[in-house]
Amino acid sequence: MQLKGQIAYHGIAYVQGKASGPLVASNVELSFWGGIDPQTSEVIDRHHPLSGKYIQDAILAIPSGRGSCSGSGVLLELLLNGRGPKGLIFSRKEDILTLGVVVAEEIFNKSIPIVILGTDEFQDLQSATYVSINGNIVSKAQHKGVPKNFELVIENPLGTSLSRHVELSNEDKEFLEGLHGRAAQAAMRIILRMAAIEGANKLIHVTQVHIDGCVYTGPGSLNFAERLRDWGGKVLVPTSLNSISVDQKRWRSQGVTSTFGEAAEKLATAYTDMGGSPTFTCAPYLLSSAPKKGDQVAWAESNAVVYANSVLGARTMKYPDFLDICIALTGRAPHGGLHLKRNRLASLCVELPALQKEDIDDSFYPLLGYQIGGLAGNRIPVITGLDTARPSTDDLKAFGAAFATMASAPMFHIVGITPEAATLQDAIGERDSIESISLDLRHLETSWRTLNSAQDDSPVDLISLGNPHFSIAEMRKLANICRGRKKNDRVSMMVTCGRATHGLASQAGLVEELERFGVQFITDTCWCMIDEPLIPTYAKTIMTNSAKYAHYGPGLTGKKFYFGSLERCVTAACSGSYDKGIPEFIK
Template sequence: MTLELSGRDQSMLDGEQGPSAAAAMKILVAFSNAVGAPSLLDIAGAHIDGCLYHGKAGLDFVERLVEGGGRVQVPTTLNVGSFDLIHPGMVKMPAAEEVPARRLMRAHLELGCQATFTCAPYQTRFRPGFGEQIAWGESNAIVFANSVVGARTNRYGDFIDLCCAMTGRAPAWGLQLSENRRGRILFELAVPDPEPSDSLFVGVGLFIGQASGDRIPVVAGLPQPRDEDQLKALGASAATTGAVALFHAVGITPEASTLDEAFQGHAPEATIRISRADVDQALARLSTVRDGAPVAAVSLGTPHFSHEEWMRLLPMLREIAPGRRIPIYVNTGRATLTRLQEEGALAGMEAFGLIPVADTCTYVTSILERLDGVVMTNSGKWAHYAPGNIGVSVAFAEMRDCIRSAAAGHVVRGAS
């Protein structure tokens, strides 16, 4: 199949709009040919996952685009970097790593990207609309945009997402197209829970991520969520344990008002029943220690905490009032942090051990003061990645139990 290019596409490819646009279009054309896309389509926005410094190649790529006078063509948000630019003293990083990490974040800004530095761009003013074509990186952002918002993006990796932003175009392929968004595998949830806990959504996400393979999952029987943050937790967990970029929850997500709509009139290729035991087993695998183990820190906000999550946390801190000053790190976007500061919501919160983290995340950057004890978290994604990334022992629990554990100094869960 020959890729069809518009006149503007060809102009970019020919270098008529500068060397950076030409380089981006050349890469995008090669990628589109590789996946078999017949043409390119316009996008309304992009989210770039390449701000985390992994080595010189990534920095060289972005700085070459800057040197060539490159600019993004659509509103473009940035995922977390390797450094907290708001609280620079918090990050423990050798100068040899800090300098390029900062340069990489700055280089993206020089391309015209927005200084969001958050993995939850869907909870900023750059949230896309239903049916909008976008090109996003970052697994949890992708699954949320597709599933909860109903925008359209594939799972774009580093460099391809930026090439889409630089050209304002993406391949007409995969989840950008309606026919490829239908459900393939049905999960029937048999867990009656009129007031579902956050853990239920995490557990369901972990389960469907592992069981879906490359098929789009449809979940029937999921309770109505308290808010979109519970769907955020489900999607992040599903994208962590599997390749899920889109899920449908019948009666909840916008492309699944009915089972028939979710499957676009087709029959599911397979049906799997999820029991309470399945959810409990998936959650149990997140913890590497038992109740009672000493706690060194609590880490919340992976994906980044929303304003609504902060509004649940802050009264909890005041109510439980940790007597021990075990640090409670909360990863959040800088826009959310600014709003909280303007509202005065964080005044006096340092007395409770609260440490806001912006622009990055505690499981990818050296921020935690102690790595020799247990870290409590309410995030399935953090619990899954942190042991391998930063070498800590993890205990997963509801947010309230995380705060109770910080007060007690050891892991406390449920009625224990």
């Protein structure tokens, strides 16, 4: 469609509104958490094509989000502090970032338009300099400069009508009518808007919720939680809490500023006041309350969602921050996405050469997850060739966290390993075939070099372990590797883990043994939330065995990063230097 001086495209308006501005666009998905600074709007994902760009007052066009469920929280902060984009354009369904705008509109009366374009239209838009959004129509200028009829500020969003085609039970209607309090009413409104976007025609009961929204992204996240609590919000199903932004018991002694520490603690308290359990772990699958195969749950936190769906066989969508607490307050979730068996089937097959356990080390699984996540995008992959390698649950944890960092897909299958892929046919369903990719292990060198962003011979200053949180098995493995060795006094070594795991490790004598070696333990929080002074101010280079942290860390901390196996991390802790040799399994 061509208007005077413009080319216009019809899309689907997820959130109605009007906006105009310069276009910031990329064909690569972007995680707002760890990818955009909520205080400045700078793209800080140093591996992304938009790195260094600012999205404030721009129209941002990306295929979709990816990575962390906390992207909704970052977008809410940007909108509330005046640093946000004027509009968002995607080329496929996007829940996490849309939810950030829905919450801003429903709770804080602030909004920006969101439009989904077809793939061809989205590609054509990439060449634009300025664009405008009016409801479901996106227009681009045919020349440089701002067309005179562009409105450069958002005025009076058109609003979105509450979709009524979602079937409501009597209980749902009571929530919507406010009979169970204002918090539950607001929660139900948000759930129904997201259900309409998902295409769900009804809601279902869930047996438990894991909340990621307890991560402090700024005043907006705190204001949201305290508002729901003060409106009388109480969870109706068992609810665990993700890592928070500080070690609740130790943050003062760790030198965290009182302004940040107190705000983060207030946020955690708001969620526990509403009935959340203070588990404070990004690995809720390590808890005794972990769901079983077929359980309908509502989990947030990207690695936890992927693990729950893929390894446990529970059913959850990749719930954005803030939608998690809404579901906990009502016990109701949209009956769509991965809650339905048909949406859990693979659409991409990644074929690996048959591997034995002795062929690889533990850096293989995060590398592989990172590589396959980049290949998969929004497609659920099924991987063949790993059944003979027999990956452990910790291997699958590392794979899933790395996969979730790069992909927007909320699960994977591994033939012969994960519960819904006893055979390839189980994973793909009744289809005769799907797209297949043969992956040579030498292809992993690209991911290896990407994650080793420290290109020089910088000495190692800090060893970062536990992203996601360390398990008791990893504690034992670390103790075995460290036994009989001496850590370099110049190198700090830190492990993050959940309270429950720390308690088990303490009972087993592992905490005392590792502290003698020089390991510092941090509970409640995780590496994506940790900054100076907990990261020593002198530290210039960090080494980690986490592909997730090696990806996000440079942007979050401003430090250089090395990546390697747990054995290599301990060796670097003892020597103070990094072995730059490529693992044998890649050669």
